[in-house]
Each structure stands twice: as C-alpha cells, then as structure tokens.
Amino acid sequence: MSGRLVIAIDGPAASGKGTLARRLATHFGLRHLDTGLTYRAVADALLAAGAGLDDEDQAVGVARTLGFDRLDKGRLTRPGIGEAASRVAVMPRLRAVLVSMQRAFAEAEPGAVLDGRDIGTVVCPDADAKIFVTAEPEARARRRTLELRQFDPGADEAEVLDDLRRRDARDMSRADSPLRPAPDAYLLDTTDLDIETAFRAAVEHVERVRKSRR
Numbered sequence: 001m002s003g004r005l006v007i008a009i010d011g012p013a014a015s016g017k018g019t020l021a022r023r024l025a026t027h028f029g030l031r032h033l034d035t036g037l038t039y040r041a042v043a044d045a046l047l048a049a050g051a052g053l054d055d056e057d058q059a060v061g062v063a064r065t066l067g068f069d070r071l072d073k074g075r076l077t078r079p080g081i082g083e084a085a086s087r088v089a090v091m092p093r094l095r096a097v098l099v100s101m102q103r104a105f106a107e108a109e110p111g112a113v114l115d116g117r118d119i120g121t122v123v124c125p126d127a128d129a130k131i132f133v134t135a136e137p138e139a140r141a142r143r144r145t146l147e148l149r150q151f152d153p154g155a156d157e158a159e160v161l162d163d164l165r166r167r168d169a170r171d172m173s174r175a176d177s178p179l180r181p182a183p184d185a186y187l188l189d190t191t192d193l194d195i196e197t198a199f200r201a202a203v204e205h206v207e208r209v210r211k212s213r214r
C-alpha cells in the first residue's frame, strides 16, 4: 500500500485556509499547491494580453502552458486579481484543464496538501482528509485588511468586505463546481480561533482519519 497522503482544504476567501494548508504541508512533509494562484495566473495573463475575462479559448491556451512551480505569488495577490480570478473561474473548459493538472500534482508521491474551493468535491474526492475552513465575513475582512495594510496603509475594511462578499456569492452560485463543503469534510470555523489553535485542530483531524483507515 502507498504511504501517499492527500489533504484537501477548501473555504471562502481569507478564511485562513492558505496559512493552514502551508503549515499542514510542512508538518506532514508534503508538497503544497494553492490552486487559487492557478486561476489568478490565468486571469493575470488575460489582462496582460488585453483579452476579455470571458475569452475561454485564450484562457484554456494559457492554462495549458502554466508551470505550477513558477507561479509568482507576489504579483498574483495584488488588488483586483482575486476578483478577476473568480470571473475566469466560472468557465467549465478552463476548469477542466486546471483540475486535471491539479489532480496530477496531488497524485505524485508522497502526496500533497491542496487548497481552493473544489478540492474535496471535484479535484480530490478521494482525499485522505478534507477540511472546510470558514469564518464570519467580518472576521475575514478584518484579517485581509490588516494584511493589505502592510503594503497599503489606506486599505479600507468596508471595501475589502464588499469584495469578499461579491466573490463568495459568485463562487457559491456558479453552475460548475460551486464552493461548498464535501459531505465528508471536517468543518473548521476560525472566527474565534487563532492560527495555532486552528492548526492543532486540523492536525488532530488528519491524525484521526489516518488512524481510522489503518
């Protein structure tokens, strides 16, 4: 039997899933893929080429040439790209290409932690452990604003909250792979949890499911 371990982390924007995924990958000695960056990279390339964010042929062409080890996080997390990414992410043919590349990443030894919106439901439905990370929108907007203020002291919390709500609504209502917890996901609400407590709860969950499968 393979010792491969795959952990799927999903949740809305700024729920803390990225930090959690990175820490779990380090803890369990796995590779990590932030799948949001893959949608952001496609949106960024379309914007740079002056193409429409609904140009599916061009989006598919860009996706096929993406190198997951060359995603420029600094560039792809600049303001506005999250919103553009959620607009390209409604296109089914684009999703199909990115999902198959993400699945290939997850399937290589020794396994991986992937975070996104559809990891437990679509990309890795057979993941060993699935965690759905949530937090109240106000708590998420507060955290995201504090992050942004390191680079932009004028970042406005009300605008950040509006942006998160708009993105959540689009991500939850799209026809293809909407954001929702897998039926077998462990729900982790981080509204009142610091990262250390959330991390410990996630590790305990992964250990529990691993033991129950042995």
Ligand code: C5P
Pocket: 013, 014, 035, 036, 037, 039, 040, 082, 085, 086, 087, 089, 115, 116, 117, 118, 119, 167, 171
């Ligand atoms: O996680 P992040 O905020 O970087 O994701 C940007 C956008 O990419 C999300 O709002 C969502 O529309 C899309 N996305 C997706 N499926 C994923 C990851 C991200 O649709 N697995």
